[in-house]
Amino acid sequence: MTAYILLLPKGPKWKITCTSDHAASIEYTPNDILLHVLAQGDASMADSSTPQQAENDYFSNEPPPKDLKATITLAREFINRHGDQGRRVVLVTSGGTTVPLETQTVRYIDNFSAGTRGATSAEYFLQHGYAVIFLHRQFSLLPYSRHYSHNTRSFLDYMREEDGRVVVDEQQSADMLEVLRQYTNVKREGRLLILSFVTITEYLWDLREVAKLMRPLGPKAMFYLAAAVSDFFVPRDRMVEHKIQSNEEFHQSHSIDDDPKVPAARTDGRKLVIDLEPVPKFLKQLVDGWAPDGIIVSFKLETDPSILVKKAQYSLKKYSHHLVIGNLLLTRKWEVVFVSALEGEKWIRVPRHRRTKSFSGVASLVGTADPSSKDEEPASLLDNQEAVPQGEPAVEIESLIIPEIEQMHTKYINQTLAKSTVS
Incomplete structure (x- = not known):
């Protein structure tokens, strides 16, 4: 199940609309939402590994x-x-x-x-x-x-x-x-x-x-x-070696289909795309x-x-x-x-x-x-x-x-x- 949270202004309250197996619409005050969103954000960014495993992975x-x-x-x-x-x-x-x-x-x-x-x-x-x-x-x-x-x-x-x-x-x-x-x-x-x-x-x-x-x-x-x-x-394994070019003659376009390790910072047409990890x-x-x-x-x-x-x-x-x-x-x-x-x-x-x-x-x-x-x-x-x-x-x-x-x-x-x- 995938859940999406949409925050909409509605007077002194906000409306949260969740689209999932059971759609729902619930009203909360901004203060009610704050800690909930913080907790959900942490949960979504964390994987199933332990803190020790996350440490080992990062420093390895x-x-x-x-x-x-x-x-x-x-x-x-x-x-x-x-x-x-x-x-x-x-x-x-x-x-x-x-x-x-x-x-x-x-x-x-x-x-x-x-x-x-x-x-x-x-x-x-x-x-x-x-x-x-x-x-x-x-x-x-x-x-x-x-x-x-x-x-x-x-x-x-x-x-x-x-x-x-x-x-x-x-x-x-x-x-x-x-x-x-x-x-x-x-x-x-x-x-x-x-x-x-x-x-x-x-x-x-x-x-x-x-x-x-x-x-x-x-x-x-x-x-x-x-x-x-x-x-x-x-991450080091998603970092390009050389300077990212901005000159039109030297665009470094990269297709997502080319390699599972897409460079985190790359040019796409005339745009600079930066994909950071937490x-x-x-x-x-x-x-x-x-x-x-x-x-x-x-x-x-x-x-x-x-x-x-x-x-x-x-x-x-x-x-x-x-x-x-x-x-x-x-x-x-x-x-x-x-x-x-x-x-x-x-x-x-x-x-x-x-x-x-x-x-x-x-x-x-x-x-x-x-x-x-x-x-x-x-x-x-x-x-x-x-x-x-x-x-x-x-x-x-x-x-x-x-x-x-x-x-x-x-x-x-x-x-x-x-x-x-x-x-």
């Missing part, structure tokens, strides 16, 4: 990164050293993953992310005494250097030449000195390991191998998954197999305020990890929501007069995903481009997020140790 077919051995060597030494010292270790993933369309990659699909959340969070984890493995998209933002990169102002504008020497501008020297001191201290203590990826496959290989290395840390291991991970990809959901494998005793934090980014909390709750229930941090695209620098099994829903919001500037954010949307709370002041009283009042430095929301997570981690460690003592 997708080649590892060329530098994987070097990554494992660096990570093992770092983890063992800090594990011996009894220090907590957090793996922070950051930046977007690419989906190559060709083996010799010219064209690819990219995920939106500059790596701001991950790089900023890594700094605050380091301030709270963690050892940090920073697995980031190559050339995305890095801890500490983020203050002077990806900026509308050139780094060279902060300096000038004086008597044949490079001198930092006086207005910037105090801030730059503070950043330099923090970076130098962390580097001297060896508490920051920087690793990189580009593609979705490189990311998943690195995540799996580093997670397995962190398993002996038990509850002192944390996974802070802030990377923007692709939901779809092109990336297996490995968060459950991380929870149950790769590092079952570590605390796991994932993120949920949405654009629709009405579904943010529901999507976060659904993710938490599906994967059975510890915390989902929900955020909206246009307010992500000023507010997030914690969704956890122990504490339910908890909003963290930067006071309006302490918010950082954002050219992409919309201040009037703050609080719209949280019906029980109102923003402190009407948006019209303080435009999101207005400077923070003198004497009150802007607050990065990560400076509020990380202390909350540290407290949660401490409780988790104590609970785990108490259980092991009783048993």
